[in-house]
Amino acid sequence: MTTTWTIAQLDRQTSDGLVTTAHWRVDAVDGEYSAGTYGTVGFERGDTFVSYDSLTEAQVVTWVKDKLDVEAIEAGLQTQIDAKKAPTTATGVPW
Numbered sequence: 001m002t003t004t005w006t007i008a009q010l011d012r013q014t015s016d017g018l019v020t021t022a023h024w025r026v027d028a029v030d031g032e033y034s035a036g037t038y039g040t041v042g043f044e045r046g047d048t049f050v051s052y053d054s055l056t057e058a059q060v061v062t063w064v065k066d067k068l069d070v071e072a073i074e075a076g077l078q079t080q081i082d083a084k085k086a087p088t089t090a091t092g093v094p095w
Contacts, residue, residue, distance in 0.1 A: 033085055
């Protein structure tokens, strides 16, 4: 399974560019099967401040991952993919 973490949106203070919220998404792919999830992470002013204009997606993804249980999130995506590979329920009608 490969995962791709992305940042869809940042909320920031216009006065100084302080990022207060990151809206993240992670997508997992295993062959022809895929799963995804998204969420938000809040930030407060810390010891280190990076100007909004200097931020990179990779940097913000690192901040997001530092605040989340990445292992649990990615395990949940693997569980979703496994369920798609070997479904235990189905829908439809017999005719």
